[in-house]
Amino acid sequence: MRPKRACDVCYKRKVHSEPPQRRNPRFANTDYKIQCVIENVDEPCEWCSHHGLSCTFDRETQKKSNNVQAIVSDVQELLRRVVHLENALSQIQYQGQLSDQTSPRSMPSMTPTSTTSKPQTRDIGDVARYLGQNWYHKGIPILSERGRDWIRLKTGQDAHFERFHMFGSGCNFPALPLTNLSYDELHKLPSRQHSESCLDAFFRSSFSLFYPVLDRALVQETLEMAYQDRIDSSFTRSQVSAKACILAALCMITRTVRPRDASKYLQGDPPVDQARSLLVLVSREACIEGLQATLMLQICKISIGEWKDASTLHSTACHMVCSLGGHLKQRETCDSSSVASDRKIRHIRTLFWMSYVFDKDISLRSGQPPLLTEDYCDLAIPEGYASRYGCQPPSGQGTSTFGRLAPYFPVDLGLSHVKEKTCRLLYSPKSFTIDDTQILLHIRHLDIDLESWRSSIPVKYRPKLSITSGGPLLDSEMDSLQRIICLHLQLEYHYLVTAIHTAVRRCGAAYAQAPNLPDDLHSVFHSSSDLSLEASRSTLTLLKGHINLLEEEAFWRVAFYPPVAAMSLFMNILIHPIDPRGQVDLGILASAISMFQNTSVQSLTADDIEYLQEMNNFVAELVRLGNLAIWNARKEENRESRDRE
Structure with a gap:
């Protein structure tokens, strides 16, 4: 058959x-x-x-394949190929963006970003979030599309400020997990000896005075908890928080204090992602270790110019410090058994002030609503803070520390309070509904508050109203720490003068199409304008004349001030291109391009060098556009002169 x-x-x-x-x-x-x-x-x-063909059945019977198994095998192979291709694509995109945007610190094999490379396009809003919300001309915000049109009208060319990497984080990497570490790797710490060495370097440095995020006694408890063995094959929430705190401390100390032996353990980048991943595991409940870790990671992000990430961490820190009661001054007990508890309460209060200072800086720069305000926080100055300028630092670096000195914080607390009022009165949504008279009244009141603060500072440290080239700034008997304090007070003072008085250019929106303002408004307008311009000139003169101070101080702590001062002078050149002072300001801008060339490279990190390059490119762009504005104005003036003849 x-x-x-x-x-x-x-x-x-x-x-x-x-x-x-x-x-x-x-x-x-x-x-x-x-x-x-x-x-x-x-x-x-x-x-x-x-x-008429021969009908045969001589061929061999073919075995039927298992169709189900074949399909499953094909699907699995396809999935493997898809995953492989996606990973390869993500890696290519990630490396490509790193080559354009990140510093050599992140990829040691790469050189700093070339000036000829094509930068990633950013939104003009990123520039405003970095340079501030105070740049106007007759009510027109300069860092907007209307402002871009006005610059084009004055210069004849487009301004592309958003192309510079210094403005915001701007790193749009693929959505990848923070770490790909296993459970054991995620919870792994460096040797305790290394951690203790780094922490000791922190407490021996003046950095611990400006950023008192750690307490020497409390951090010993954190070390004990972090290096305890796991219980029942897992770590407790307290242990994970302690590990995150220690890792974040290593990140901050390696970036800022830079102890000599730090690189021996940290091969490549500091473990920022590892610390953040651990924080995610314990983020549901606030604790002092988690708050410290969050603040230290925020400091790391600020130090490398990743402002967006820093702002995200800041919001978390504010929530945590309020959950711990740091926004209210709690009464301490006299019971000797609660000494440790009282110390923790005082330190949480210190962490609140750290968060408060950051909050005012972020709000004034970016326009974001403040998260810690005087209506909901007790702003009573810490005990002993008033004596901070009278304390002498330790004479030697042997076993001495700065721990017995009152903390200075990143910014003077009184100045931060003036910043809060400035944000509320000049740059809050409500402030944009008031008329010109009210704006001028607010500027006057804030100027009085600022002068009151300046007068409260001891004469030895008191910021000068103006700084001239070659003029004395520092007392010759000041030591390194005192010089750094004096430098920061001076820069912060001039920055706030600029932030307050440039708001005067919000006035005159009703006369946007008119060639000139009414005489009464013009007089008040120029009074504030002159103050802000002199503050900006003083900032650039200070940094140029005392560049040696940067060898004693971290570059990233002063890198924000030159672009703001340069922007102020640039605005004046566009508004008054024929004014002889405009040509002088253009010369100041041109000299600012190379002001940091004499800085010792050894004192700069790879991130600092890349930022410095971008800042120079930005100022060079301002000089180019300012030159065009002056040339166009003179050409128009000559044409009108010929027409009159």
């Missing part, structure tokens, strides 16, 4: 065997009736009989 399958001829023609009773009558008159139909087992099929 022949098998129930097509003959060799029909098989080659891919014609299937079909019994006659199953043939469809609808195809009776078509070619489909010629199939491998077998009437009798001893006779050839209809197709072979019809064509």
Whole structure:
């Protein structure tokens, strides 16, 4: 009996065997009736009989494959290929963006970003979030599309400030997990000896005075908890928080204090992602270790110019410090058994002031609503803070520390309070609904508050109203720490003068189309404008004349001030291109391009060098546009002169 399958001829023609009773009558008159139909087992099929062919069944029977297994195998192989391709694509994009945006610190094999590379386009809002919200001309915000049109009108060319990397983080990497570490790797710490060495370097440095995020006694408890063995094959929430705190401390200390032996353990980048991943695991409950870790990671982000990430961490820190009661001054007890508890309360209060200072800086720069305000926080100055300028630092670096000195914080607390009022009165949504008279009144009141603060500072440290080239700034008997304090007070004072008095250019929106302002408004307008311009000139003069101070101080702590001062002078050049003072300001801007060239490279990190390059490019762009504005104005003036003749 022949098998129930097509003959060799029909098989080659891919014609299937079909019994006659199953043939469809609808195809009776078509070619489909010629199939491998077998009437009798001893006779050839209809197709072979019809064509006179030999009907044989000699081919070997093929084994049927397991279709289900084949499909599963194909799908798995396809998935593997998709995953491989996605990973390869992500890696290519990630490396490509690193080559354009990140510093050599992140990829040691790469050099700083070339000036000829094509930068990633950013939104103009990123520039405003960095340079501030105070740049206007007759009510027109300069860092907007309308402002861009006005600059084009004055210079004849477009301004592309958003292309510079210094403005915001701007790193749009693929959405990848923070770490790909295993459980054991995620919880792994460096040797305790290394951690203790780094912490000791922190407390020996003046950095611990400006950023008192750690307490020497409390951090010992954190070390004990972090290096305890796991319980029941896992770590407790307290242990994870302590580990995150220690890792964040290593990140901050390696970046800022830079102890000599730090690089021996940290091969590549500091473990920022590892610390953040641990924080995510314990983020549901606030604790002092988690708050410290968050603030230290925020400091790391600020130090490398990643402002957006720093702002995100800041909001977390503010929530945590309020959850711990740091925004309210709590009464301490006299019970000797609660000494440790009182110390923790005082330190949480210190962490509140750290968060408060950061909050005012972020709000004034970016325009974001403040998260810690005087209406909901107790702003009573810490005990002993008033004596901070009278304390003498330790004379030697042997076993001495700065721990017994009152903390200075990144910014003077009184000045931060003036910043809060400035944000509320000049740059809050409500402030944009008031008229010109009210704006001028607010500027006057804030100027009085600022002068009151300046007068409260001891004469030795008191910021000067103006700084001239070659003029004395520092007392010759000041030590390194005192010089750094004096430098920061002076820069902060001039920055706030600029932030307050440039708001005067919000006035005059009703006269946007008029060539000149009314005389009364013009007089007040120029009074504030002159103050802000002199503050900006003083900032650049200070940094140029005392560049040696940067060898004693971290570059990233002063890098924000030159672009703001340069922007102020640039605005004045555009508004008054024919004014002789405008040409002088253009010369100041041109000299600012190379002001940091004399800084010792050894005192700069790779991130600092890249930022410095971007800042120079930005100021060079301001000089180019300022030159065009002056040239166009003079050309127009000559044309009008010829027309009158």
